Amino acid sequence: MAFEFEAIASLVKCPGCGATLIPAENALICANPEHRFSFPILDGIPLLLAEEAQELSTEEWTAMTSSSTHQQD
Numbered sequence: 001m002a003f004e005f006e007a008i009a010s011l012v013k014c015p016g017c018g019a020t021l022i023p024a025e026n027a028l029i030c031a032n033p034e035h036r037f038s039f040p041i042l043d044g045i046p047l048l049l050a051e052e053a054q055e056l057s058t059e060e061w062t063a064m065t066s067s068s069t070h071q072q073d
């Protein structure tokens with residue numbers, strides 16, 4: 001069952017800093033370059049919990065936020 005990440009991405013906020021979340025592969029990425037948390041998506045369910053989040057390096061964050069799912073036109 002597909003989960004419409006993009007549909008909900010504009011509705012949910014990073015629980016850590018309140019920034020927008022960017023849908024990526026198997027994760028939702030905090031759009032705040034100072035925060036860079038990656039929240040895992042397990043079995044189609046985004047785990048928006050600080051305990052489950054992984055802080056990305058600046059390089060990882062840049063790569064994941066610039067190559068998100070917006071290239072499927």
Ligand SMILES: [Zn+2]
Pocket residue numbers: 014015016017018019030031032035036037
């Ligand atoms: Zn954040």
